[in-house]
Amino acid sequence: MHLEPGDTAWVLAATAMVLLMTPGLAFFYGGMVRSKSVLNMLMMSFFTIGIVSVLWTIFGYGLAFGDSGSGLIGALDWSHLGSLVNSLPNNGGEYPIPELSFSAFQLMFAVITPALISGAIADRTKLFAWGVFVAIWVTIVYFPVAHWVFDFGTKHADGSITGAGWLAARGVLDFAGGTAVHINAGAAGLALAIVLGKRVGFGRTPMKPHNLPLVLIGAGLLWFGWFGFNAGSSLGANATAALALMNTQVATAAALLGWLLVERIRDGHATSLGAASGAIAGLVAITPACAYVAPWAAVVIGLLAGAICSMAVALKYKLGFDDSLDVVGVHLVGGIVGCLSVGFFGSTAVNSLGANGLFYGGGSSLLGKQALGVVAVAGYSFIITLILGYAIKYTIGFRIKESDEVEGIDISEHSEHGYEFGQIGAGGSFATRLAAAAKGGE
Amino acid sequence: MKLVTAIIKPFRLDDVRDALTAIGVPGITVSEASGYGRQRGHTEVYRGAEYTIDLVPKVRIEILVDDADEESVIDAIVKAAHTNAIGDGKVWSVPVSQVVRVRTGERGSDAL
Incomplete structure (x- = not known):
């Protein structure tokens, strides 16, 4: 087994960076809710890390990257990752890194995707119901969709490829998860908000x-981690990784400016929440495109994403759904902008594995494939999530009691307060057997 | 004895304190307050959603004074807190029937 230390080191580091995005997301979301539900917002992300990581070991990696021959879903692998210890990942070709590092890297994507959804249903979701939802949702939505988009199949010695996901096989270009992660989470967020x-x-x-400082800390952590997300998706320390990294930076910067520009013109003030939101919109939009477009195009994509998403977040008031933290306006809309942008700006001059878009003489063929990817993932995710959501709602119940919601979900679901600022009476006293233990120790 | 209470704009606090020190007022109590009068509140915008914030931050000053000092203390506060803009605040005083200094047990004017 031949390993490249440089590639391996980069993928291992990128994996840790992508993990950090989920706590970053927790802070990004946590700062945006009211103080009475900050802990619950953080917990929805942290709980997700726990659930998805365990499921990934049991059957997740197999369902996402195994081969059932259908192109729709992978296969159950009951070795529970144990068989990967001494193998190389073969994903449309062999990569000289341990397959376990590939699996760990992909796990972090499976973790953050359901966590993204939590922002749509802030302040009101039963933790237990959320856990049940996450476990079922990753199994019937994320793992299959990741297989569609991220599994390029096994390349054999004779050059033939078998077992690729059906969207990947059709040439849909989604480098790091504009469809599987962001459109998927955005469409699911819309369904759950309903x-x-x-x-x-x-x-x-x-x-x-x-x-708001917490929101900006979260945005900063997400931005940092996203270099692992996008540039790590090259699965090697190479020119593609550098292109993805540079595009990630400039698109995000441009989107931040685009969002602020709209705010300044429309509302009169450029806000810190707008800067953080714009950055995330840019990161989302460049995710599918980062390894297929030139940096100047990344700037254009970022500007468009920032401006379009800043206007899209107002839709929920017009349409009357409470997507609390704008998962739809940022992730669904930003993901669509990014995926379609590849159909315009894609260029084989920057990446021979990519394709030429409309502006590079490629005609509308690539744009059509990108649109197929958008519609397939958004449609599947929305419909299945809607069914799953109602199933949970009418069995174990999805929402906390109204009185608990008004008092604050942190107390009713977690029996904790996020902040203890008051100096008088805040300490309370032991109410349990610990009181007796404390007295006995005197 | 009188209790003089003033609600002022937070950024005038330093000037008011200097003015009170200048006329020999030995101590004051300050607390953060929020509210609105004729000025009403301000607006804040989050991701394009505009909120009207009715309650704006204010500072509340309380001073116990001898009857003889009442007018000079009120005058000093009003002069120092005045910006001639809407929302400058209010000053009022009420009679106080008893004051006790906790440490010594002194009562009445001796406790001021």
Whole structure:
């Protein structure tokens, strides 16, 4: 087994960076909710890390990257990752890195995708129901969709490829997960926002972000981790990784400016929440495109994403659904902008494994494939999530009690407060057997 | 004895304190308050959603004074807190029937 130390080191480091995105997302979301639900918002992400990582070991990697021959889903592999210890990943060709590092890297994508959905149903979701949802959703939505998009099949010695996902086989270009991660999460977020309904007081009570510095810390961690997400997806320390990294930076920067520009013109002020949101919109949009377009095109894609997403977030008030933290406006819309942009700006001059888009003499063929990817993933995710959401709602229940929601979900679901600022009476006293233990120790 | 209470704009606090020190007021109590009068609140915008914030931050000053000092203390506060803009605040005083210094047990004017 021949390993390239440089490639291996980069993929291992990128894996850790992508893991950090989920806590980053937790802070990004956590700062945006009211102070009475900050812990629950953080917990929805951390809980997801726990559930998905365990499922990945049991059957997730097999369902996403195994070969059932259908192109629709992988296959169950009951070795529980044990067989990967001494093998190389073969994903449309062999990579000189341990297959376990490939599997760990892909696990982090499986972790963050359901976590992204949590922003759509902030402040009101039963933790247990969320756990059940995440476990089933990754199994019947994420793992299959990741197989469609990310599994390029096994390349054999004679050059033939078998077992590729059906979208990957058709030439849909999604480098790091514009469809499988962002459109998938965005469409699911829309479905769940509809299933759970609006928060108590939505559109009447101000639901302002309680901690904008936390939002910006989260955005910063996401931005940093995203270099692992995008540039790590090259699975090697090479020119493609450098292109992806540079495009990630400039598209994000341009999107930040694009969002602020719209705010300045429309609302009169450039806001810190707008800067953070614009950066995330840019990161989302460049994700599918980062290894297929030139940096100047990345700037254009970023500007478009920032401006379009900043206008898209107002849709929920017009259409009357409470996508609390704008998963739809940022991830679904940003993902669509990014996926379609490859159909315009894709260029084989920057990546021979890519394809030429409309602006590079490739005609509309690539754009058509990209649109297919968008519609297939958004449609499948929305419909299955809607069915799963209603199934959970009418069996174990999806929402907490209205009175608990008003008092704050942190207390009712976790029995904790996010912040303890007051100096008087905040300490309380032991209410349990610990009190007796403390007395006995005197 | 009188209790003089003032609600002022937070950024005027330093000037008011200097003015009170200048006329020999030995101590004051300050707390953060929020509210609105004729000025009403301000607007904040989050991701394009505009909120009207009715309650704006204010500072509340409380001073116990001798009857004789009442007018000079009120005048000093009003002069120092004045910006001639809407939302400058209010000052009022009420009679106080008893004051006790906790440490010594002194009562009445001796406790001021």
